[in-house]
Amino acid sequence: MPTILITGGSGFIGVHFCREAENLGWSMIVLSRNVEAAKKVLPNSIDVIATLEQIPSDRRVDTVINLAGEPLANNRWTESRKQRFCASRRDLTNALFDFFSQRQSPPDALISGSAIGYYGPGTDAVDESDGGKDGFSHRLCDEWESSALQFEKLGTRVCLVRTGIVLGEKGALAKMLTPFKLGLGGPIGDGKQFMSWIHINDMVELLKYCVLTSNLTGPVNATAPYPVTNREFTQTLGAVLHRPAVLTMPAFMVKLLFGEMGVELLLQGQRVLPTKVLTQGFEFRFPQLKSALRDLTNKS
Numbered sequence: 001m002p003t004i005l006i007t008g009g010s011g012f013i014g015v016h017f018c019r020e021a022e023n024l025g026w027s028m029i030v031l032s033r034n035v036e037a038a039k040k041v042l043p044n045s046i047d048v049i050a051t052l053e054q055i056p057s058d059r060r061v062d063t064v065i066n067l068a069g070e071p072l073a074n075n076r077w078t079e080s081r082k083q084r085f086c087a088s089r090r091d092l093t094n095a096l097f098d099f100f101s102q103r104q105s106p107p108d109a110l111i112s113g114s115a116i117g118y119y120g121p122g123t124d125a126v127d128e129s130d131g132g133k134d135g136f137s138h139r140l141c142d143e144w145e146s147s148a149l150q151f152e153k154l155g156t157r158v159c160l161v162r163t164g165i166v167l168g169e170k171g172a173l174a175k176m177l178t179p180f181k182l183g184l185g186g187p188i189g190d191g192k193q194f195m196s197w198i199h200i201n202d203m204v205e206l207l208k209y210c211v212l213t214s215n216l217t218g219p220v221n222a223t224a225p226y227p228v229t230n231r232e233f234t235q236t237l238g239a240v241l242h243r244p245a246v247l248t249m250p251a252f253m254v255k256l257l258f259g260e261m262g263v264e265l266l267l268q269g270q271r272v273l274p275t276k277v278l279t280q281g282f283e284f285r286f287p288q289l290k291s292a293l294r295d296l297t298n299k300s
């Protein structure tokens with residue numbers, strides 16, 4: 001059974017992953033800035049540590065999963081917040097590299113976070129073979145990925161998991177549910193921007209797949225095979241909840257309320273395809289949005 005060190009293990013995706021890893025009997029170590037808070041949300045069997053030095057020198061770490069980072073969608077982006085988004089991811093990834101450079105045996109694999117923001121805005125379909133367009137999200141992901149790729153010098157296999165909008169009890173869907181349930185939901189801007197989403201269960205399965213597939217390397221898109229436009233997303237969510245979804249939030253209001261964050265995360269989108277894992281035979285349990293939303297909102 002592999003031993004896995006995970007950063008960001010106390011977060012939305014990390015907790016789901018840790019629960020699944022516990023079911024599988026994997027040995028898990030979570031690195032957290034707040035050990036007590038992390039223990040409260042994680043299964044008891046998981047070791048939670050505050051510093052890398054707490055890992056005994058004779059305990060081999062087979063895989064590192066690196067998800068930690070300051071959340072992007074909570075506030076308007078100021079210059080100092082943007083620096084924190086970058087520094088929190090880059091500095092921790094560099095610290096992991098420094099730590100494992102000095103250990104006798106480096107990990108077999110680093111599964112490191114990134115996001116579909118890497119690709120920049122657009123409505124043409126993109127996959128792992130495409131480059132990225134400039135913008136803050138692209139620069140953030142590029143810097144995070146470059147830090148992670150240092151592990152290749154240690155002979156470690158590196159996967160860069162370019163994650164889409166993860167749908168679950170937290171994150172984007174949770175923020176949308178209240179207005180939609182009140183009948184106040186609807187498209188954002190012209191609604192033509194794409195939303196490349198993934199069900200939280202498929203996200204966990206895909207991370208597991210990255211851990212277990214020893215020939216998988218480089219960028220890996222973590223998005224369902226059928227991305228939709230924002231208009232289609234809101235119509236589907238409205239239909240699943242049996243609520244109207246016609247109240248448009250105009251682009252100018254998004255810019256006024258959320259500034260650059262609103263432009264990059266709400267008004268612009270990416271149409272991302274998970275070509276690499278599909279080619280390798282990975283099967284999504286929720287490839288289509290409607291069944292994903294039905295499952296998550298418990299509607300049949």
Ligand SMILES: NC(=O)c1ccc[n+]([C@@H]2O[C@H](COP(=O)([O-])OP(=O)(O)OC[C@H]3O[C@@H](n4cnc5c(N)ncnc54)[C@H](OP(=O)(O)O)[C@@H]3O)[C@@H](O)[C@H]2O)c1
Nearest residue numbers: 008010011012013032033067068069070088115163165166
């Ligand atoms: N959820 C999505 O839809 C989505 C989409 C694309 C990309 N991602 C990326 O995937 C990663 C995991 O997502 P998530 O939704 O699970 O995130 P999350 O719930 O916000 O959790 C992130 C974790 O990172 C740690 N963290 C937060 N601020 C930090 C800081 N300033 N410095 C160091 N560590 C910090 C926290 O762990 P401790 O408090 O225990 O240290 C937190 O539990 C994130 O990096 C996120 O940007 C997520």
